[in-house]
Amino acid sequence: MAIAPTLPVSRVVNVAVEMSPTAAALRNFGAVLILGDSAVIDIAERIREYSSISDVAQDFGVTAREYLAAQAFFSQSPRPSRVLIGRWAQSATAGLLRGRILTQQEQQIDAFQAITNGAIGLTVNGSEKKALALDFSSADNLNAVASKITTALAGSATVAWTGSRFVVTSSATGTSSSVVLSTQAVGGAYTNIAAMTGLDDAVNVNGAAAETLAACVNALCDYQSWYALCPVSGAISDLAEIEAAGVIEAASPSRIIAFTTQNTAEIDPAGSGSLGAQLKALGYNRTLVVYSSSSPVAAASVLGRMASVNFEGSNTCITLKFKQAPGVVAENLRTSQANALRAHNVNVFAAYQNDTAILQEGVMSGGWFADETHGLDWLQNRVETDLWNLLYTSRKVGQDDSGATAIISTINKSLEQGVTNGLIAPGVWNGDSFGALETGDTLSTGYYVYMQPFDEQARSDREARKAPPIQIAVKLKGAVHFVDVAITVNR
Numbered sequence: 001m002a003i004a005p006t007l008p009v010s011r012v013v014n015v016a017v018e019m020s021p022t023a024a025a026l027r028n029f030g031a032v033l034i035l036g037d038s039a040v041i042d043i044a045e046r047i048r049e050y051s052s053i054s055d056v057a058q059d060f061g062v063t064a065r066e067y068l069a070a071q072a073f074f075s076q077s078p079r080p081s082r083v084l085i086g087r088w089a090q091s092a093t094a095g096l097l098r099g100r101i102l103t104q105q106e107q108q109i110d111a112f113q114a115i116t117n118g119a120i121g122l123t124v125n126g127s128e129k130k131a132l133a134l135d136f137s138s139a140d141n142l143n144a145v146a147s148k149i150t151t152a153l154a155g156s157a158t159v160a161w162t163g164s165r166f167v168v169t170s171s172a173t174g175t176s177s178s179v180v181l182s183t184q185a186v187g188g189a190y191t192n193i194a195a196m197t198g199l200d201d202a203v204n205v206n207g208a209a210a211e212t213l214a215a216c217v218n219a220l221c222d223y224q225s226w227y228a229l230c231p232v233s234g235a236i237s238d239l240a241e242i243e244a245a246g247v248i249e250a251a252s253p254s255r256i257i258a259f260t261t262q263n264t265a266e267i268d269p270a271g272s273g274s275l276g277a278q279l280k281a282l283g284y285n286r287t288l289v290v291y292s293s294s295s296p297v298a299a300a301s302v303l304g305r306m307a308s309v310n311f312e313g314s315n316t317c318i319t320l321k322f323k324q325a326p327g328v329v330a331e332n333l334r335t336s337q338a339n340a341l342r343a344h345n346v347n348v349f350a351a352y353q354n355d356t357a358i359l360q361e362g363v364m365s366g367g368w369f370a371d372e373t374h375g376l377d378w379l380q381n382r383v384e385t386d387l388w389n390l391l392y393t394s395r396k397v398g399q400d401d402s403g404a405t406a407i408i409s410t411i412n413k414s415l416e417q418g419v420t421n422g423l424i425a426p427g428v429w430n431g432d433s434f435g436a437l438e439t440g441d442t443l444s445t446g447y448y449v450y451m452q453p454f455d456e457q458a459r460s461d462r463e464a465r466k467a468p469p470i471q472i473a474v475k476l477k478g479a480v481h482f483v484d485v486a487i488t489v490n491r
Contacts, residue, residue: 020393021392021393023389023392023393024385024388024389024392025385026312026381026382026385027224027227027253027378027381027385028225028227029227029309029311029374029377029378029381030080030081030227030306030307030308030309030310031082031084031225031226031227031228031307032073032080032083032084032226032227032228032229032230032300032303032304032306032307033047033083033084033085033086033220033225033226033228033229033230034066034069034070034073034083034084034085034086034230034232034300035085035086035087035088035216035220035229035230035231035232035233036064036065036066036069036085036086036087036088036231036232036233037087037088037089037090037091037233038060038064038065038066038087039087039093039094039169040059040060040064040066040087041085041086041087042087042093042096042098042205043087043089043093043205043208044203044205045087046086046087046219046220046223047084047085047086047087047220047223047225047226048084048085048086049082049083049084049225050070050082050083050084050085051081051082052074053067053070053071053074056070056071056083056085058163060085065232065233065234065296065297066085066232068232068295068296068297068327069230069232069297069300070083070085070300071327072295072297072298072300072301072304072325072326072327072328073300073301073303073304073307074304075301075304075326075327076301076304076305076307076308076326077308077324077326078308079308080304080307080308083307084225084226086220086226088211088213088216088231088233089208089209089210089211089216090210090211090213090233091173091210092173092174092177092207092208092209092210093173093177093207093208094169094170094171094172094173094177094207095125095169095170095172095177095178095179095204095205095206095207096167096168096169096170096179096204096205097122097167097168097169097179097180097181097199097202097203097204097205098165098167098202098203098204098205099165099166099167099168099197099198099199099201099202100165100198100201100202101164101165101198102164102165102166102197102198106196106198107142109139109140109141109142109145111196112136112139112142112145112196113136113137113138113139114136114137115134115135115136115137115191115193115196116135116136116137117133117134117135117189117190117191118133118134118135118136118190118191118192118193119131119132119133119134119186119188119190119191119192119193120134120149120181120186120192120193120194120197120199121181121182121184121185121186122153122157122168122179122180122181122182123178123179123180123181123182123183124153124156124157124170124171124178124179125156125170125172125176125177125178125179126176126178127156128182128184129153129154129156129157129182130182130186131149131152131153132152132186132190133152133190134148134149134152134193135148136148141161142161142166143161145161145197146159146160146161146166147159149168149197155171156170156171157169157170157171157179158171165198166197166198166199168199170207172207173207174207174208174209175206175207175208175209176207177206177207178204178206178207179204180204181194181199181200181202212240212243213231213236213240213241213243213244214240214243214244214246214247216244217229217244217247217248217257218247221247221251221255224253226255227255227256227377228255228256228257228258228303228306228307229248229255229256229257229258230257230258230259230297230299230300230303231244231257231259232260232296232297232300234296238274238275238278241259241275242275242278242279242282244257245257245259245279245282245284245286245287245365246282246284248286248287249284249285249286249287251286253381254286254377254380255286256286256287256288256364256370256373256374256377257286257287257288258287258288258289258290258299258300258302258303259275259287259288259289259290259299260289260290260291260292260295260296260297260298260299260300261274261275261276261289261290261291261292261346262291262292262293262296263275263291264293266291266340266341266344266346267291267333267337267338267340267341268337268340269336269337269339269340271340274344274346275289276289276291276341276344276345276346276365277344279345279365279366280344280345280365280366280367282365282366283365283366283367284364284365284366285364285365285366285367285368285373286364286373287364287365287366288302288303288347288363288364288365288370289344289345289346289347289365290302290346290347290348290349291331291341291346291347291348292328292329292331292348292349293329293331294328294329295327295328295329297327298325298327298328298349301325301326301327301328301349302320302325302347302359304326305318305320305323305324305325305359306320306370306371306374309374310421311375311378311382311417311421311423312417312421313420313421314420314421315420315421315422316421316422317371317375317421317422317423317477318371319362319369319371319479319481320347320359320362320369320370320371321358321359321360321361321362321479321481322358322359322360323358323359323362324349324357324358324359325349325359328349329349330349330350330351330357331348331349331350331351332351333348333350333351338350338360342360342361345361345363345364345365345366345367347359347360347361347362347363348360361481362481369479371479372476372478375418375423375476376423378423379414379415379418379423379474382414382417382418383411383414383415383472386410386411386413386414387407387410387411390406390407390410394406399454399462399465399467400454401454403454403467404451404453404454404468407451407467407470408449408451408470411449411470411472412447412449415445415446415447415449415472415474416445418446418447418474419445419446419447422477423476423477424446424447424474424475424476424477425446425475425476425477425478426442426443426444426445426446426475427442427443427446427475428440428441428442428443428475429441429442429443429448429473429475431473434450434471434473435448435450435471436448436450437450437473443473443475446474446475446477447472447473447474447475448472448473449470449471449472450470450471450472451467451468451469451470451471452468452469452470453468454468456468
């Protein structure tokens with residue numbers, strides 16, 4: 001049966017659907033990067049993410065400092081959800097060929113055992129190398145396959161099975177070190193194993209010269225995935241740590257760095273020139289130093305507690321003082337030693353005579369409290385991101401009263417979350433006067449936002465489509481660290 005033509009309903013009722021733009025996400029202020037020098041992660045990859053300590057153990061083993069630091073990090077309560085581990089080329093690195101990940105089917109040993117006359121050609125450090133007459137018939141696993149190829153390469157390179165891929169590493173290090181798949185045919189009656197090993201679709205990573213810690217941190221600042229950095233390699237000089245701290249101090253967006261020191265000069269009342277004393281003199285408020293005589297990765301435990309803070313929650317802000325440090329043995333300190341640490345703005349997990357132990361004092365090297373540095377970094381990002389999303393998702397924010405209302409309301413919403421999470425609280429404003437706010441006024445909400453009226457802004461700013469200057473007063477909630485009590489007794 002023929003179907004008669006009809007008119008669309010849209011001739012009368014026309015509905016258009018428009019998908020709103022996706023808003024920008026907030027930074028993750030719980031993203032901690034543990035920085036080591038183990039060759040597990042190469043320079044090209046640089047950073048790897050882990051969500052469990054078992055995954056870290058699988059890659060690094062249970063004795064590496066990266067593992068020990070991650071263990072302390074994950075031992076917190078509440079437990080952080082993830083950690084990043086990065087690579088520092090503390091010494092020159094070797095070039096390598098990183099094969100593709102093999103499927104479960106490709107990992108079956110039977111296919112390799114069928115190879116009795118295999119071969120593969122590589123170019124190692126610019127020289128052609130061929131592994132010939134490879135017999136895998138007796139190999140019972142892929143580690144054995146890797147070992148047989150290594151033997152055939154006669155010391156020019158080593159081959160390792162990582163559990164998911166084959167990796168060929170040059171025996172030389174430095175900028176001239178390299179491994180690539182050879183373009184020359186292996187020839188003869190040999191079976192080319194490049195495809196079955198995944199080395200035909202591999203990534204080659206050239207060797208690199210040793211880099212300073214500061215150079216490494218500079219390179220890592222190009223990655224936006226982390227907020228806090230914790231170097232855990234051994235034998236880092238005070239100078240190297242101070243230089244790295246200087247990089248973090250000037251970094252944008254804002255970040256922090258944490259070091260563990262085991263130098264007893266920190267607890268010497270007569271000591272001077274220690275790492276803590278030098279960083280304090282520089283006034284670095286983005287550097288946190290932790291003293292531990294027993295644990296070289298104590299700072300990772302402290303960062304783990306900071307990483308557990310969810311600023312989007314209710315009453316979630318903390319002070320670091322009084323917290324525990326899982327994985328760190330409490331220090332038995334004399335009062336003079338504790339005072340020396342406090343004088344250097346160095347934190348410590350200390351034992352008290354009432355059979356408790358606490359982290360103290362929870363300060364950055366320059367004297368700021370760590371929780372306030374952490375919280376204000378979040379607040380800065382929250383205001384920036386919320387205003388960005390206002391401009392990004394709106395059709396237009398006008399240069400008029402409606403635009404001013406939209407901007408101020410957005411900022412107020414950001415600040416209100418600071419009240420909700422416990423960073424901001426009502427109190428007396430002791431800063432300079434601006435807008436309708438006078439010194440000595442009570443901030444009943446904990447904050448005050450002032451925006452110059454559009455009618456008063458300079459014509460050049462209006463023509464450049466700038467908003468008038470915005471000033472914000474914020475009263476931090478703070479935290480009680482000390483209590484003095486006077487008891488008067490009468491008979």
